[in-house]
Amino acid sequence: xxxxxxxxxxxxxxxGALVLLRCNYSSSVPPYLFWYVQxxxxxxxxLLKYTSAATLVKGINGFEAEFKxxxxxxxxxKPSAHMSDAAEYFCAVSPNNNDMRFGAGTRLTVKP
Amino acid sequence: xxxxxxxxxxxxxxxxxxxxxxxTVEGTSNPNLYWYRQAAGRGLQLLFYSVGIGQISxxxxxxxxxxxxxxxxxxxxxxxxxxxxxGFYLCAWSQWGALDEQYFGPGTRLTVT
Numbered sequence: 548x549x550x551x552x553x554x555x556x557x558x559x560x561x562x563g564a565l566v567l568l569r570c571n572y573s574s575s576v577p578p579y580l581f582w583y584v585q586x587x588x589x590x591x592x593x594l595l596k597y598t599s600a601a602t603l604v605k606g607i608n609g610f611e612a613e614f615k616x617x618x619x620x621x622x623x624x625k626p627s628a629h630m631s632d633a634a635e636y637f638c639a640v641s642p643n644n645n646d647m648r649f650g651a652g653t654r655l656t657v658k659p
Numbered sequence: 660x661x662x663x664x665x666x667x668x669x670x671x672x673x674x675x676x677x678x679x680x681x682x683t684v685e686g687t688s689n690p691n692l693y694w695y696r697q698a699a700g701r702g703l704q705l706l707f708y709s710v711g712i713g714q715i716s717x718x719x720x721x722x723x724x725x726x727x728x729x730x731x732x733x734x735x736x737x738x739x740x741x742x743x744x745x746g747f748y749l750c751a752w753s754q755w756g757a758l759d760e761q762y763f764g765p766g767t768r769l770t771v772t
Contacts, residue, residue, distance in 0.1 A: 581760055590749055590763035591703075598759075637702065647761060651702040 549574040549640045553650035561658045566625040568653045570638035580621045581639040582612055597621060633657045661686035665750050665764040673772055678737035680767050682750030690752040692733040694725055697747040709733060745771045
């Protein structure tokens with residue numbers, strides 16, 4: 548069965564600092580991996596996705612993630628945090644549409 | 660372009676009352692449709708998904724049900740709500756047959772009192 552584990556339910560960074568949100572996956576088949584962002588009382592918005600092409604994936608809002616098969620990881624990074632990045636972030640794994648599994652989420656706080 | 664609608668946006672219902680949440684998708688045909696629940700401080704729990712009209716798969720046993728009366732309409736229902744049904748309900752769609760992302764609606768905040 549496929550699953551993802553997000554390390555750290557809360558991450559706090561200062562404005563301008565590096566953002567690193569961790570995600571490790573478990574999958575018996577080559578996975579598709581996703582990062583979503585959720586602002587308060589809104590739906591989820593796709594940040595980026597890995598679909599077995601380039602291992603370094605660039606997404607919207609300056610975020611990127613690197614697929615590392617040897618580490619079964621797909622960590623999300625952004626070089627410089629903005630106040631507007633404060634939100635909840637979800638990692639997800641999917642071998643197909645009908646079986647997308649989400650992590651528990653990481654709440655990112657950005658301090659001025 | 661495709662859009663997904665959910666209503667109502669917020670709902671407060673007493674325990675034991677019925678529930679009906681609606682989700683519709685525009686701009687695509689034959690989508691896969693999903694209902695998720697997000698409880699406070701928790702991740703997303705897949706409740707139901709549908710690959711076609713009248714085809715519903717349930718992920719967890721509960722007092723909720725789903726129906727798909729039309730290609731782009733997905734309804735979440737309950738005959739009698741429980742306190743534990745409170746949460747944020749999200750509808751999503753994806754392209755049928757494509758290994759691709761899911762697109763989420765704005766959600767419905769349900770509070771059972």
